[in-house]
Amino acid sequence: MILTTKNLRKEVPSGESNLVILDDITFSLEEGKSLAITGPSGSGKSTLLALLAGLDTSTSGDIVLDGIKLNLLDEEERAILRKDKVGFVFQSFELLPGLTALENVMLPSELKSEENPKEKGEYFLERVGLSDRQHHYPNQLSGGEQQRVAIARAFACSAKILFADEPTGNLDPKNGKLISDLLFEVNSEADNALVIVTHDQDLASQCDKKIELKLGKIVG
Amino acid sequence: MLASLSLKLFIREIRSGYLTSMLLSLVLAVTIVSGISLFTDRLEKVLNSETKEFLGGDLKFESNEDSIKDVLKTLNLKDSKSSEMAIFASVIFSEEEMQLSSIKAVDNSYPLIGELELQNSSGTYKTKENPTPGTLWIDERLKNLLSLKYGDEIYVGDATFVFEATIIYEPDRGSTNFAFAPKTIMNIKDLDKTNLIQPGSRVEYNYLFTGPEEEISQIRSTLEKNKNPGDDIESLNEDDSSLGKTVDRSENFFLLGGLIAVLLSACTIGISSQRFARRHVSYVAILKTLGMNLFQIRGLYLLLFFYITLLTLVLGLTLGWFLQSNFISLMDSYFPTELPAPSLYPLYVTCVTVLICQFGFIYPHISKLLNISPMRVLKNDISFNQNILPIFFMGLLAFLLLLFIYTNQITLSLIIFSGVIIFSFVGIGFIYLLLGKSKLGLGAQDPVSLAFSELRRRKLSNSFQIFAFTVAIGLSLITFSASKNLLGSWQDSIPENSPNNFAININEEDKASMKRFLSENDIKVNLFYPVANAQIVRKQDKDNIIDRNFNITWIKDLPEQNEIIDGEWFQEGVKNGISISDQISERYDLQKNDEVIIQMEDGSIETYIQSIRAVDWESFSPNFFVIGHPSLFEEKSTTHITSFFIPKSKQMVAAELMREFRTVSVFSIEELIKQVRDIVNQVTKALNSILLLTCLSALFLAFAALQDGFDQRRHQSAILRTLGATGKLVKTSSLIEFSILGLVSGLLGSAIAYTGVYFIEARVFETIPGFYPEIWLMGPIIGILIVSGLSLYLVNGLMKQSPKDLLRLQT
Known part of the structure; x- marks a missing residue:
């Protein structure tokens, strides 16, 4: 198993009491497989994604990612884990505006101190069909193009598992379809596990596994 | 509608804490400006009346x-x-003793200004x-x-x-050249009875107005036309005393400090407004999308800033009043009377400052x-940062205007x-x-590469930060050095054990025995x-006698507190x-090289x-x-004439000396030194x-x-951090980056301070500019410590937040 959770619970302070965002979340995902997390707004999908990716900590319960118990790691150790094993694609792309498309894709390789970040960046940009836009800044690219750069960056991480938060949420249906196809295509090449948070039932249906959240609990 | 919306907006802004730095800076600026201007206004008033009292009137004619x-x-x-008063020196006698005294014969109008404090067997009275x-x-x-x-x-x-x-205090202390000998005051009607004033007697007639x-000014011009050689006219604002200069310079320093604090606050307000x-x-x-027109939106924001101005004025003026009260209480022992109420000028200066800050840095x-x-609603990346030149220009103009208002x-x-x-x-x-x-890439491999890559990428925004840090460091160093210069010059002017007694009228034959006595x-x-009274006449123009007498001395070596500014001191041969x-x-x-004739009593x-x-x-x-x-x-x-230091434990020596050498007059300046020391301590x-x-x-500003x-x-x-950068990488690279910014700003700040201090000392304080090598060390050290320290504080704040919160992931 690449990812396992057991009795996961997340509470946040709200006034004098605590608000339960997630409760009793238990599931697992095999290596190279894909998982869709669906549910209405406010159901706790993105919070779950943040916990699974080690961006946030749970109140109780366990998360094991590639054999490592996330609960036992501090923020610095979780950062190293993200660097080595995790890739991300966000709904709002989250590219660095001051860096070109190529530089954004080079970033994970730089953080890993890899030898040829430029070559790797160029390879993945070519893979997402943006060879001719390498030196463009994010504000010079369309939404679809920005998300393609984000996908290239995610795969440049050489991650074992990829987390995507509403990857098509900010795109029109045509571009959304292109991006989801690209995501699955590149993912199958890389043989990564993929966790997608989405409202899009079509996108969810392409995944090997699906869990549906409602008010912080798995309902299906 | 606008009023209630703007009020809601105002309350929301205050609560959110985003306005804190702008509000604090405005309040600080108002506090400093009002505090200092209130204080200097009242100080000036009291000094004017003190000087007037010291002189004995608005105008004095000496003949x-x-x-x-x-x-x-x-x-x-x-x-x-x-x-009218006649002042002369004469020996006065009691049944047992005799003593040289400086006698002042006064008419019925005396004292023109102020009052005397006397003591008799019943106690003291005014x-x-x-x-x-x-x-x-x-x-x-x-x-x-x-x-x-x-x-x-x-x-007599x-x-x-x-x-x-017994005279405890007399208002016209600066009225006579004979003040060295113990003082006697008599009625001018008794003068003829004494038969002391004969043709040729040395008498000084003073007329006070x-x-x-x-x-x-009419009296002055009449006196100017009719005065004879040797007559002197004195009016207010000619106070060259140590005390006068001490207070005068400290007043200049307060104004300079105020100006600098206001300039710093103005820059902070500019930056906060940009954030706002x-x-x-x-x-x-x-x-705009909802249909509000420009006029209404402008009104909304003008009202918002009107509330901000009102709040800062109320808070700032209250704090400013406390600040000046504190200054006054520090110095109240120096002022014999209660300080006069301030004029409206401080309020005017404060309001003008706030207006300039508003129009130059906020508006x-x-x-x-x-x-x-309104397209911004649909397309989030519509740039807001284009064309900042007019804003920068307005800020600079306001900066210059503030400088002019404060320095005049x-x-x-x-x-x-x-x-x-x-x-x-x-x-x-x-x-x-x-x-x-x-270079290509962010350089995220290691902290040093990342820091330098950030410095290169953010050259423009770093430049503005350098400008702000440079201003902050430079102006603080100017204030620091100026205060050090003032304190140093005051302390140097009254070194420990500096002479507290002067002895004059020492005859040639008493010189050796007096040295022995001491x-x-x-x-x-x-x-x-050696000292003698003389007049100087230009050799080429003998009729044009310089209309006053000088005390002249002759010595081989240049006295310590003198500096030759033209020509040379007496050379060998x-x-x-x-x-x-x-x-x-x-x-x-x-x-x-002008040829002159020195006219003395016994020849030229x-x-x-x-x-x-x-x-x-x-x-x-x-x-x-x-x-x-x-x-x-x-x-x-x-x-x-000589001077010497008599310690407190040997106060009786002065009286013994005067008894031993009857013709010698010893006068103590202990009280004056104490007064200057006290005021220096309080002003410090x-x-x-x-x-x-x-x-x-x-x-x-730096923050x-x-x-x-x-x-x-x-x-x-x-x-x-989401992509796996460790906190250590982010923190260390920020520390390196901001240390470099701090170092550069510190060096530039030192350069500004060094130049600024030179001009301020020479032009504002009118002292000899000092040499401050420590500025070059302090600037970079302060720059690195403060800038990197503050940046570390901010980075730590970022580190405490989860990357999930920073990226605002949806729940």
């Missing part, structure tokens, strides 16, 4: 003859009052009267020397008087904000303004040159200066020449001006307008408060500049 009396009768004085004929008031020292009791008889010339009271400015505007872009775009940002397109000197304003601009641009240019072009009493013997003070040179247009000497000296009149040592070469005066009869406390407030303003930059870094840090 060795009473011939001006007839002229005075022709003056048609309506609202002015005048007083009076505005003069002594009744037949009675005398004498000072305490004379009472002791003559072993007198109240009611005893005193003999041929007249007998009753000793009525007080009244409306117009009449005083950036945060309100979407808000304005939505309001341009708001104006730009109002121009944002266009040249000085332009010097400071250009200095700040030139040094900042030099620094920015330096950064551009040093860092060169950006040595036997373990009192350090200083130089005995040359046996001629005189050295004159720069004031004399300026006032009477006497230049180096032909010589020339060999050098011109700057004299430190504040030093508590004998100072002379004219110093001659000793060879010229070998044959001249003279008395001597006030100076430190100003320094503290200035540093606080600088800290606010605001950093915070502004960090808004942009927040997002990057979150992405880097």
Whole structure:
């Protein structure tokens, strides 16, 4: 198993009491497989994604990612884990505006101190069909193009598992379809596990596994 | 609708905490401006009345003859009052003792200003009267020397008087040249009875005037036309005393400190406004989309800033009042009376400052904000940062305007303004040159590469930060150095064990025995200066006598507190020449190499001006307008003057000395030294408060500049951390990056401070500019410590937040 959770619970302070965002979340995902997390707004999908990716900590319960118990790691150790094993694609792309498309894709390789970040960046940009836009800044690219750069960056991480938060949420249906196809295509090449948070039932249906959240609990 | 919406917006902004740095800076600026201007306004008023009291009136006419009396009768004085007094030195006798005294015979108008404090057997009392004929008031020292009791008889010339009271305080302390000897005050009607004033007697006639400015200037011009050589006219604002200068300079420092704090606050306000505007872009775009017109939106923001202004004025003026009360309470022992109420000027200065800050540093940002397109609602990346030049230009204009308002000197304003601009641009240019072009990638492999990559990428925003840090460091260092210079010059002017007694009228034959007397009493013997009264006449223009007498001395070595500014001091082999003070040179247009005749009681000497000296009149040592070469005066009869330090434990030595050497007059300046020391101590406390407030303003500015930059870094840090960058990498690279920014700003700040201090010392404080090598060390150290320290604080804040929060993932 690449990812396992057991009795996961997340509470946040709200006034004098605590608000339960997630409760009793238990599931697992095999290596190279894909998982869709669906549910209405406010159901706790993105919070779950943040916990699974080690961006946030749970109140109780366990998360094991590639054999490592996330609960036992501090923020610095979780950062190293993200660097080595995790890739991300966000709904709002989250590219660095001051860096070109190529530089954004080079970033994970730089953080890993890899030898040829430029070559790797160029390879993945070519893979997402943006060879001719390498030196463009994010504000010079369309939404679809920005998300393609984000996908290239995610795969440049050489991650074992990829987390995507509403990857098509900010795109029109045509571009959304292109991006989801690209995501699955590149993912199958890389043989990564993929966790997608989405409202899009079509996108969810392409995944090997699906869990549906409602008010912080798995309902299906 | 607008009023309620703006009020809601105002309350929301205050609660959100986003306005904190702008509000704090505005409140700080108002506090400092109002506090300092209220204080200096009241100080000026009290100093004016003190100087007036010291002089004895608004105008004083001094003459060795009473011939001006007839002229005075022709003056048609309506609202002015005048007083006449005759001052001379004479020996006075009790039944057992005799003593030289400085006698002041006063008319019924005395004292024109203020009141005397006297003591008799019933205790101390204040009076505005003069002594009744037949009675005398004498000072305490004379009472002791003559072993007198109240009611005893005193003999002055041929007249007998009753000793009525001891003088504790007299208002016209600066009224006489005979003040060295213990003082006696008598009624002028008794003068003839004494038979002391005979043709040829050395008497000084003083005529004091007080009244409306117009009449005083009319009296002055009449006196100017009718005065004889040797007569002197003195008016207010000619206070050259140590105390006067101490207070005067500290006042200048307060104003400088105020100006610097305001400039720093203004820059902070500018940066905070930019943040404010950036945060309100979407808000304005939505309001426009919902149909609010530009006029209404402008009204909304004007109302919002009206509330902000009102709040800052109320808070700032209240705090400013406390600040000035604190300064006044520090110094109240110096002022004998309660300080007068302030005028409206401080309020005017404060309001003008706030208005300039509003229109120069806030309004341009708001104006730009109002121009944002409603399209921003649909397309989030519509840029807000284009064309910042008009905003920058408005800020600079307001900066210059504030400088001019506070210095009231266009040249000085332009010097400071250009200095700040030139040094900042030099620094920015330096950064551009040093860092060169950006390389490919962010350089996230290691902290050093990341730091340098960030420096290269953010050259423009870093430049603004460098400008802000440079201003903060430079102006704080100027305040620090100026306060150090002031304190240093005051402390230097009164070194420990500096002479606290002067002895004059020492005859040639008493010189050796007096030196022996002092040595036997373990009192350090200083130089005995020969001294004589003389007039100077230009050789080429014998009729044009310089209309005053000078005390002249002749010595081989240049006195310590003198500095030759033109020509040379007497060289070996040359046996001629005189050295004159720069004031004399300026006032009477006497230049180096001018040939002059020195007219003394026992003959004339032909010589020339060999050098011109700057004299430190504040030093508590004998100072002379004219110093001659000793060879010229070998044959001249003279008395001597010396000064020495008598410790508290040996106070009786002074009285013994006067008993032993009857013709010698010893007068103590212990009280004056104590008064100056006390005021310096109190002013030091006030100076430190100003320094503290200035540093606080600088800290606010540095923090605001950093915070502004960090808004942009927040997002990057979150992405880097999401992608696996460790906190250590982000923190270390920030530390390196900001240390470099701090170092550059510190060096530039030092350069500004070094240049600024030079001009301020020379032009504002009118002192000899000092040499401050420590500035070059302090600037970079402060820059690195403060800038990197504050950045670390902000980075730590970022590290505490989860990357999930920073990226605002949906739940």
